[in-house]
Amino acid sequence: SRTTESNKTTEDTKFVCQRATPLKHHNSKFTDALEILERHAVQITRIEEAAKLSSVGSHSKKVIQDILENGSSTEVQGIISSDFFKSMEIFSSIYGCGPATARKWYEKGYRSMADVIQAVSDGMKLTEQQAMGLKCYSDLVQPVPREEAINIKDIVVKELNTVQPNCTVELVGGYRRGKPSGHDVDILITHQDDDIVEGLLAKLVARLEKLGHMLHKDLMVGRNPHFENKNSYLKGVKGIADGNKRQGGHMDSLDHCFCMFQVGTTSESERLETTQASPESDKTGSCTDTCPGGSGGSAVRRVDLIVTPPKQFTFALLGWTGSKQFNRSLRDYAWKILKIKLSNHGMWDHNHVPPRQIEASSEQEIFDELKLEYREPQDRNA
Numbered sequence: 008s009r010t011t012e013s014n015k016t017t018e019d020t021k022f023v024c025q026r027a028t029p030l031k032h033h034n035s036k037f038t039d040a041l042e043i044l045e046r047h048a049v050q051i052t053r054i055e056e057a058a059k060l061s062s063v064g065s066h067s068k069k070v071i072q073d074i075l076e077n078g079s080s081t082e083v084q085g086i087i088s089s090d091f092f093k094s095m096e097i098f099s100s101i102y103g104c105g106p107a108t109a110r111k112w113y114e115k116g117y118r119s120m121a122d123v124i125q126a127v128s129d130g131m132k133l134t135e136q137q138a139m140g141l142k143c144y145s146d147l148v149q150p151v152p153r154e155e156a157i158n159i160k161d162i163v164v165k166e167l168n169t170v171q172p173n174c175t176v177e178l179v180g181g182y183r184r185g186k187p188s189g190h191d192v193d194i195l196i197t198h199q200d201d202d203i204v205e206g207l208l209a210k211l212v213a214r215l216e217k218l219g220h221m222l223h224k225d226l227m228v229g230r231n232p233h234f235e236n237k238n239s240y241l242k243g244v245k246g247i248a249d250g251n252k253r254q255g256g257h258m259d260s261l262d263h264c265f266c267m268f269q270v271g272t273t274s275e276s277e278r279l280e281t282t283q284a285s286p287e288s289d290k291t292g293s294c295t296d297t298c299p300g301g302s303g304g305s306a307v308r309r310v311d312l313i314v315t316p317p318k319q320f321t322f323a324l325l326g327w328t329g330s331k332q333f334n335r336s337l338r339d340y341a342w343k344i345l346k347i348k349l350s351n352h353g354m355w356d357h358n359h360v361p362p363r364q365i366e367a368s369s370e371q372e373i374f375d376e377l378k379l380e381y382r383e384p385q386d387r388n389a
């Protein structure tokens with residue numbers, strides 16, 4: 008039954024969410040290799056090649072065994088040193104460039120960033136996101152220190168307060184798990200009133216745009232089935248499930264704005280300091296010279312703003328805190344062991360027909376409901 012399955016000792020826990028996974032763990036040799044394998048699998052989407060990877064379980068086992076016996080995996084080393092993998096890694100490090108575009112460029116014969124820049128000056132079309140990603144490349148590859156993430160959050164809190172007082176704002180993602188730096192800043196927002204939540208993100212974004220903080224935005228609102236089906240619980244469950252399928256993977260349907268954010272212009276001396284601290288910043292053309300918003304400004308950062316209805320906040324908090332691998336394990340465990348569907352929108356017990364929604368007002372309650380020992384965010388670094 009439920010309890011016996013989840014009360015296992017650390018030696019025989021099948022799911023990562025059943026044990027603590029702090030920032031520094033002892034298995035990085037293996038997880039790093041498996042991550043390469045996974046990234047490579049995502050990059051390969053041709054059917055005949057995907058077929059080779061059909062048995063991922065035994066494939067991973069082979070890699071782990073290889074590392075145990077020889078200190079490293081020949082296969083993973085091979086992938087890392089392959090032309091294809093190297094180019095794919097470079098191209099997909101550009102914001103707005105996914106595996107499909109990266110492969111397209113590879114097949115056109117491009118291998119390096121310089122090849123792509125040349126192609127662009129020869130007239131190759133980029134999406135608006137890719138153009139910005141390339142322009143601000145040297146800024147966006149620099150990790151964001153925690154202090155700066157907190158500063159950005161404080162700006163968001165301040166400006167949000169001018170358009171709508173009494174919101175709840177949380178810095179989520181890696182920082183909430185205790186990481187000292189991250190690749191972006193994830194900020195989760197809610198308000199206790201459903202009617203205020205609808206349309207809140209558009210107001211906030213307009214305000215941040217007016218102040219010049221938004222150099223680029225990818226705003227997606229109005230797809231949350233919670234609002235479409237406010238009066239029909241059943242449709243709500245179905246809508247959320249369908250919505251997830253449409254987008255594939257772990258993407259949710261919460262209102263979000265993925266943007267490029269600039270805190271503001273800094274003094275000339277501060278600018279000099281940052282330039283000296285990052286000598287690479289000249290390689291692809293420093294963003295501060297070329298980005299539309301900045302003439303000697305502070306670094307451009309990726310910021311994710313997410314707004315949730317109050318009832319979904321706890322689930323979004325858990326989901327947007329991550330890690331991605333932890334979420335995956337938690338959802339896998341919830342479904343396989345308990346027949347509970349867990350998402351950033353809520354959880355549904357499928358042992359009932361129709362599925363019964365389980366509410367929760369804290370992360371602790373979600374863990375309790377899942378018969379799992381509670382894990383603090385810093386122990387969710389799977």
Ligand code: ATP
Nearest residue numbers: 180181189190191257258259326327328329330331
């Ligand atoms: P980093 O410090 O590199 O940013 P991170 O853990 O914060 O690492 P993110 O990619 O920013 O990684 O994602 C934060 C969390 O939010 C992850 O757990 C991820 O699963 C989740 N997440 C990210 N994007 C989405 C999305 N579109 N829909 C649902 N969940 C998402």
Ligand code: MN
Nearest residue numbers: 180181191193
């Ligand atoms: Mn993040």
Ligand code: MN
Nearest residue numbers: 180191193311
């Ligand atoms: Mn993010």
